[in-house]
Amino acid sequence: MFFHFRQNNSGGSFHNNPDAGISVNVIVEADDADHANRRAEKLGLYFGGAGDCRCCGDRWSEQWDDRDGDLVPSVYGDPIQDYDFEPDKWIYDGPEAYVHFADGLVQGYGLPRKSLA
Secondary structure (H helix, E strand, O other): OEEEEEOOOHHHOOOOEOOOOEOOEEEEEOOOHHHHHHHHHHHOOOOOOOOOOOOOOOOOOOOOOOOOOEOOOEEOOEEOOOOOOOOOOOOOOOOOEEEEOOOOOEEEEOOOOOOOO
């Protein structure tokens, strides 16, 4: 199953790390929600908001235990290959989404906005 983690724009910015496969959307293939949370933490996502903006909220939220996940990589329930990505005004150095497959493959989706330079 695939579990979608959407990054909150905490403090007015997104954390992006193309080398780790982290962007606004991170999708993790896992056996269940708990397994997805553990895999996401190993990738660099964190839960509990340590250091996040108090007024904006936590950057990442855990998957709920009763969440079944999606059969294919999806963003808000839409299969990722059908999702209409618009170049994100906050992302300059990588795609808007990464899928982390169980076999270790990482696939990026959505084009980044052109550099400010």
